[in-house]
Amino acid sequence: MTNQPKRVSILGSTGSIGLNSFAVLDGLSPDYQPISASAHSQWQQLASQARKYQLEKVVITKPDCYEPLKNELSDTKTQVLCGQEHLVDLAADEHCDILIVAIVGAAGLPAVLAATKAGKRVAVANKESLVMAGCLLMPMAKEHNANILPIDSEHSAILQAMHSGHRREVEKVSITCSGGPFRTLTKEQMAHVSLEDALNHPTWDMGPKITIDSATMMNKALEIVEARWLFDLSTDEIEVVIHPESIIHSMVEFCDGSTLAQLSRPDMKCPIQYALTFPDRMPGLSERLNLHDIGQLNFEPPDFERFPALRLGFEVAQKGGTAGSVLNAANEAAVEAFRAHKIGFTQIVELTEQCLRNHNWKEKPTLQEILEVDKLARQEVENCLEDLGAKKIR
Ligand code: NAD
Ligand code: MG
Numbered sequence: 001m002t003n004q005p006k007r008v009s010i011l012g013s014t015g016s017i018g019l020n021s022f023a024v025l026d027g028l029s030p031d032y033q034p035i036s037a038s039a040h041s042q043w044q045q046l047a048s049q050a051r052k053y054q055l056e057k058v059v060i061t062k063p064d065c066y067e068p069l070k071n072e073l074s075d076t077k078t079q080v081l082c083g084q085e086h087l088v089d090l091a092a093d094e095h096c097d098i099l100i101v102a103i104v105g106a107a108g109l110p111a112v113l114a115a116t117k118a119g120k121r122v123a124v125a126n127k128e129s130l131v132m133a134g135c136l137l138m139p140m141a142k143e144h145n146a147n148i149l150p151i152d153s154e155h156s157a158i159l160q161a162m163h164s165g166h167r168r169e170v171e172k173v174s175i176t177c178s179g180g181p182f183r184t185l186t187k188e189q190m191a192h193v194s195l196e197d198a199l200n201h202p203t204w205d206m207g208p209k210i211t212i213d214s215a216t217m218m219n220k221a222l223e224i225v226e227a228r229w230l231f232d233l234s235t236d237e238i239e240v241v242i243h244p245e246s247i248i249h250s251m252v253e254f255c256d257g258s259t260l261a262q263l264s265r266p267d268m269k270c271p272i273q274y275a276l277t278f279p280d281r282m283p284g285l286s287e288r289l290n291l292h293d294i295g296q297l298n299f300e301p302p303d304f305e306r307f308p309a310l311r312l313g314f315e316v317a318q319k320g321g322t323a324g325s326v327l328n329a330a331n332e333a334a335v336e337a338f339r340a341h342k343i344g345f346t347q348i349v350e351l352t353e354q355c356l357r358n359h360n361w362k363e364k365p366t367l368q369e370i371l372e373v374d375k376l377a378r379q380e381v382e383n384c385l386e387d388l389g390a391k392k393i394r
Helices: 015-026 043-053 063-070 084-091 106-117 127-144 153-161 209-217 216-228 269-277 309-319 323-339 345-359 367-393
Strands: 006-011 030-037 057-060 079-082 098-101 121-124 149-150 169-177 239-240 248-254 259-263
Touching: 006 015, 006 084, 006 169, 015 030, 015 098, 015 269, 030 084, 043 057, 043 063, 043 098, 043 127, 043 367, 057 063, 063 079, 063 309, 084 098, 084 106, 084 127, 084 323, 098 269, 106 121, 106 127, 106 239, 121 127, 121 309, 127 216, 127 323, 127 367, 149 153, 149 216, 149 259, 149 269, 149 323, 153 216, 153 269, 169 216, 169 323, 209 216, 209 323, 209 345, 216 248, 216 309, 216 323, 216 345, 239 309, 269 323, 309 323, 345 367
Parallel strands: 006 030, 006 098, 030 057, 057 079, 098 121, 121 149, 169 239
Antiparallel strands: 169 248, 248 259
């Protein structure tokens, strides 16, 4: 390690991954140093991060939070910026060595693109950007010598296991999945689950959108697509294994019949730190595993009938092109509708599937086309909600 600390920017610094990222950076200090951060609306928390770490710049993306944040930080040297366009500035900032993208949803894509073009190490928690635009991002990373490293625990596990061989020796990747809170429910029972139930994940403590995605298993669908792009896998090389304890985070099977698994407690500090220190390892904060206490690990095949999102994940990973953008946008819009009590739980995946069926697929889209598809899918969900609302009134 050189004497110069690695300078890290955290976009989405007030969320679950953002807070864990600061904890990891505390542990890695003084070799790693946070220099800038962004949040959408939690300006008080962003202000305290700016003070604590003497950040050079902060970006708040919700306009009415700008004034209070600027006032709060008026006696500091932190530069306060407002608006989505400044996320791109932070991402491409020449002072930043590593960008952590912990923003939720499609809003993370412009920053991932900008940091990739600038040839940075991009530690991506924001799986949505890879699902939407993996077909553009991976070749772009190659061209600009950028390093896109996953923070998602499954993909971090795959990366770690893949270290033990060459890509050409990999026969299969098994992505593990806790099964979420509704793993044992029937389809009929699932139609009546509440928002509160869906927000109650059995093993992981995460932001609300990914928690709902985990309950529908759309999170696993997004992760299948994410793995497809990150590791250049065909769908024949990917399987999903239900593993309720969330101790094995994924596995890679090699051509000689050996399978390598990565194990740790369900704690995102592990994959965050690995994305920062890769290919090295440094002492970490995560609580150690005690297999005697855990006693037993269980595995089951996934049920595509009760969790149709998984089928969509494989379908989209196989199609590529614009399919990922539709899947992601329709799901984001449908999850928002569920959170606003406009639709029931099982309608999230139904609406998403409907958008996928109706869309005009393109194999090699431009960024413009990917963004257009995103907009159309959200509009289609909106139209469906109006139709559903009209039916209820009649
Ligand atoms: P969260 O909801 O806890 O935090 C989201 C962060 O993004 C917040 O800082 C918020 O201010 C910011 N944000 C929200 N909307 C924004 C917008 N429109 N523009 C700019 N910033 C915005 O979410 P999270 O659980 O930390 O997840 C973040 C990302 O990491 C997601 O893509 C998720 O899928 C991925 N991820 C999370 C976990 C986890 O354990 N939480 C695990 C794997 C992957
Ligand atoms: Mg994951």
